[in-house]
Amino acid sequence: GQQVMQIPQYQHVQEGEDFTTYCNSSTTLSNIQWYKQRPGGHPVFLIQLVKSGEVKKQKRLTFQFGEAKKNSSLHITATQTTDVGTYFCAGGDYSTLTFGKGTMLLVSP
């Protein structure tokens, strides 16, 4: 079945540093979605990418979808303490979503 891998598992940065998490799928995806889960919370939808090579920005967050539609990345510029949480990518085919294990981000002030 479809597998979605994320790296790194964990990253600890100082406030103001940049952060990137990478996502790779074993199969070609129809779309990729990113979610954020704060400690003790539930996953909250951030963005969906559909087109090959697509790049979307949300303030300090930049999301990319690979040309082959099998990989994606999330980059945060100048992290803030409010960015703390676990970031999940989820690969979509036309029937289900498969979540990666997530990257836990810790930001020290």
Added chain:
Amino acid sequence: DAGVTQSPTHLIKTRGQQVTLRCSPKSGHDTVSWYQQALGQGPQFIFQYYEEEERQRGNFPDRFSGHQFPNYSSELNVNALLLGDSALYLCASSTGQGGDIQYFGAGTRLSVL
């Protein structure tokens, strides 16, 4: 406009018991999916309900079953609980295709002793 609501928030059971978790989808959504999230892991897809039928199923045993009602709300039932069933159970609602954007509830934290 209420989002996805789940009940109960926490539950403690013992091995061998049965449990029922409940979910009301976001207004306007007709598809409900259930996920199991173990500590430190991503959500694992259990199954999805649409039009009161199970549309897709993940790699979970038959001990996990569900139901969707005409008002689109849903239940997740787990029989013969095992210690390994301890996890956060998340309900998510969506519209249209199964791979669409998921709106998650706050989850039910199940502990099996």
